[in-house]
Amino acid sequence: MIADLTRSAWVRLPLVLAVALALQMSVATELRPFGVAPDLMLLLAVCGGLAAGQERGAVAGFVIGVAFDLQLQTPFGLSALVYALTAFGLGYLRLGIERSGWLVRSLAVTGASAVAVVAYALLGSLFGMTDVVDLGLVTIALVVAVVNGLLTPIAYPLMRWTLTAGERVPV
């Protein structure tokens, strides 16, 4: 499964990951629409699934999630699990989405992001996180989803370049 990522992807992904992590941990923590921090790492994972398909996307999502988990105090592996599953799910559905325009892609990323945030909270509560499933979760899911949808025109080509290097990926 690890071999699903090409050699060029293994070079590019750490670079993109380092920059995205730096942005997430510095700027995204300050620019909080409605008090909610954007989730750039989730955006990369979702766009990875959309751009590279279910298997490559899932591996990339897992790697992105582990890198993010290293910076957080939440259960280690939770981001990896959610990002991998989300990328896999969107990669599974990408055939119809990829043939559509950027608007459909943005909407797909918006929906997948919202589902991922809710899944993160639900799985987190299973793994010991308390008080994460409440009304505030709706605000977090909405803001993260909308911001990710708006940033899709930037993130999707970036992840396509990172994971596929322009090649056609079998669906």
Add this chain to the structure above:
Amino acid sequence: MLVLLSVTLLTFDARGSSIIDGARRTATDVLAPVRNAARGALQPVEDAWHGIFEYDDLRRENIALREQADLQEGVSIANEAQVRDYQDLLAMNQLPTLAGIPSVTAQVVSRPASNFENTIEINQGSLVGVRIGMPVVAAAGMVGRVTQVSERRSIVRLLTDPELNVAVKVSGRATPPPLLPPPGSTAAPVVVAGPALPTPAPDPGSDVAPAPVPPLPPASLVPAPTTTLAPEPTATTTTIPSNELVTRELGILHGQGRDRPLTVDFIDRDTTVQVGDPVVTSGVDQSLSPADIPVGRVRSVGSTTGSFQLDVEVEPAADLSSLTFVRVLLYAPEL
């Protein structure tokens, strides 16, 4: 396979893996320079964002804070005098005081990166003596506790985190049953002679009598329900509840998540806790925090049918959403 791997990692972390802790510390240190560079380069973007979206809020907050500062000035002077007396007393009795605990000032370099964690990152670490478990305070009161330390950085778990528990005491005022006078009688007020006492401005929304107040005599010796200062020309008259005794209820404080009040468990429902009562760390034996760090004030008190304890909610004294500088108390309890 990835799901299995993720669940394995989650299980290891839940059981407390030193490998994962070490990896987290290393990742924090390795990424720190990159984050600093990114923050420096994108500071103008942050400033523009705050300027556009937070200007009105800041203006309103500024006006409110000015009013609050005026109100607090008198109280602050009086309190400072009392704190000095208190510290003298503690020193005379060779008891530890907060002022005697060394501390390290640190800058908050990162707020929570995820929407589901209640931590901040500070720019001081083990090189200056910071250790896991040390309490972290801001000017207004307790902020949280250090939960991860690398050489130059530390992660602080905020009070709002449900996993952080702090032993606290709630200083309330209990009203004992009146011994004198008998019910139904009207007692004459007790006149306290002496120099005039300054009357600090009342704190709106607080039920706590403003300081300073004269030492309270034992309830059994005071027949009147209130004490009134003599209305002399040079004296300021104030009314102070005299048959109240200060009570200190011990409990365990923990958070309920971001933007939600803190709660205190194990407060017996028969005790008198009122809205506005101050909450400070208890410093009980083997506590990770020294005594008397301000935590907040009681925001609401309720009770559930069938429960043996009160439902006490506390508003933290420090604004945990906009911390810039904090102090780590280099406090190591004798366990």
